[in-house]
Amino acid sequence: MAAQTPFTLRWGIMATGGIADLFARDLLKDPATRDVSDVAHVVQAVASSSSLDKAKAFADQITEGKPHSISSYGSYKELVEDPKVDIIYVATPHSHHYECSLLALRAGKNVCCEKPFTINAEQTKHLIAVAREKNLFLMEAVWTRFFPLSLAMQRMLFEEKILGKIHRVAVDFGLAFDIHNISDKHRIVNPELGGGALLDLGIYCLTWVMMTCFQNPENEGERPLVTGDMLKTPLTGVDEFTTMSLMFPKIQVSAVATTNITVRSPETFARIQGEKGDLTVQWSPFRPESLTLELLGQEPKKMPFHIPGHGMFWEADACARAIRDGKKESDGCKLSESLMVMEIMDGIRKENDLVYPGTLENVEKY
Numbered sequence: 323m324a325a326q327t328p329f330t331l332r333w334g335i336m337a338t339g340g341i342a343d344l345f346a347r348d349l350l351k352d353p354a355t356r357d358v359s360d361v362a363h364v365v366q367a368v369a370s371s372s373s374l375d376k377a378k379a380f381a382d383q384i385t386e387g388k389p390h391s392i393s394s395y396g397s398y399k400e401l402v403e404d405p406k407v408d409i410i411y412v413a414t415p416h417s418h419h420y421e422c423s424l425l426a427l428r429a430g431k432n433v434c435c436e437k438p439f440t441i442n443a444e445q446t447k448h449l450i451a452v453a454r455e456k457n458l459f460l461m462e463a464v465w466t467r468f469f470p471l472s473l474a475m476q477r478m479l480f481e482e483k484i485l486g487k488i489h490r491v492a493v494d495f496g497l498a499f500d501i502h503n504i505s506d507k508h509r510i511v512n513p514e515l516g517g518g519a520l521l522d523l524g525i526y527c528l529t530w531v532m533m534t535c536f537q538n539p540e541n542e543g544e545r546p547l548v549t550g551d552m553l554k555t556p557l558t559g560v561d562e563f564t565t566m567s568l569m570f571p572k573i574q575v576s577a578v579a580t581t582n583i584t585v586r587s588p589e590t591f592a593r594i595q596g597e598k599g600d601l602t603v604q605w606s607p608f609r610p611e612s613l614t615l616e617l618l619g620q621e622p623k624k625m626p627f628h629i630p631g632h633g634m635f636w637e638a639d640a641c642a643r644a645i646r647d648g649k650k651e652s653d654g655c656k657l658s659e660s661l662m663v664m665e666i667m668d669g670i671r672k673e674n675d676l677v678y679p680g681t682l683e684n685v686e687k688y
């Protein structure tokens with residue numbers, strides 16, 4: 323039987339920083355290397371807000387000097403106006419996600435925007451409203467949700483019920499940014515770029531809590547009761563340490579999530595404890611490679627999950643499948659969940675008086 327022609331999605335990469343590079347390189351990987359044949363990707367165009375030369379250099383860099391036909395633009399506006407681009411990957415700092423996603427949606431482009439979706443929940447709501455009004459696909463790029471490990475873990479917990487009743491979840495994600503020696507302009511500490519632990523790293527902790535608690539079918543979509551505490555860095559006033567408590571009354575599960583930008587989390591960053599034992603997940607919280615089952619009375623069993631590349635292609639494949647099928651959001655990263663996570667983070671920031679400066683929290687009129 324003849325092989326089916328894959329559905330090919332043509333990407334426009336908005337920004338030329340660290341994650342844009344990793345994402346674009348993953349798009350260029352042959353899908354066969356991850357056993358995918360129904361969808362494929364093309365890096366159609368790239369844009370830099372700073373200069374055309376930067377965009378051109380980025381295109382050469384991701385193709386490693388090989389001949390290519392990627393269009394380069396010296397502005398984001400030109401990128402979203404390219405008729406050959408189907409979807410924009412927004413890879414700017416947090417502070418710019420909202421305006422960049424709006425720019426793309428208003429130009430009629432589908433959007434996959436880096437995490438955190440926006441600075442606050444009102445901005446996320448607005449993006450969702452614009453996407454719906456324009457009948458476009460929109461997704462927050464929470465790539466971790468699409469990893470084989472994440473999907474296997476959910477099958478084990480919810481279909482095989484390998485731990486029996488789940489009682490408790492603990493997740494920690496910290497990175498040692500050496501904040502006393504980096505520039506206060508670095509995006510991780512700079513309030514003007516939406517810096518701080520919660521929005522950058524805490525969102526992954528919340529992702530693990532959503533995947534292990536909120537998405538438990540027995541939870542039936544009930545929202546957790548949330549409280550949180552922050553310790554802010556005297557350097558710039560953003561949160562250096564944030565601790566969150568998330569209680570799920572319907573399933574009687576308690577979750578604790580901790581995040582910080584000063585010390586690296588230990589190798590085992592997540593522990594799910596149930597009546598039959600524990601399931602732990604090993605580094606990293608954003609790109610998980612192995613989990614361990616520690617069932618009562620049995621030897622621990624470590625299960626590695628191979629990642630044939632950086633692992634960002636799985637979320638790209640999900641975008642392609644959704645768009646191919648005429649869907650306006652991905653089942654793997656629902657807009658309602660992205661909005662809930664933004665609302666949780668808003669609530670914790672409010673409890674701790676963390677407000678971003680200038681116009682960062684503004685929402686354009688609907």
Ligand SMILES: NC(=O)C1=CN([C@@H]2O[C@H](COP(=O)(O)OP(=O)(O)OC[C@H]3O[C@@H](n4cnc5c(N)ncnc54)[C@H](OP(=O)(O)O)[C@@H]3O)[C@@H](O)[C@H]2O)C=CC1
Nearest residue numbers: 337338339340341342370371372413414415416436437438
């Ligand atoms: N999924 C993941 O694992 C990761 C996700 N991220 C997310 O991706 C986003 C970008 O992070 P990262 O790539 O590390 O950041 P970088 O600082 O490396 O790159 C950001 C890029 O955004 C563009 N940009 C536009 N406006 C500004 C501005 N005012 N200040 C600085 N840069 C600007 C620049 O490109 P240009 O000048 O060409 O327009 C710049 O290169 C963040 O929101 C972060 O949360 C980050 C790392 C990992």
Ligand SMILES: O=C1OC[C@@H](O)[C@H](O)[C@H]1O
Nearest residue numbers: 437497510522523526608
């Ligand atoms: O998403 C992310 O994951 C990896 C971290 O290095 C980075 O700061 C963060 O944005």
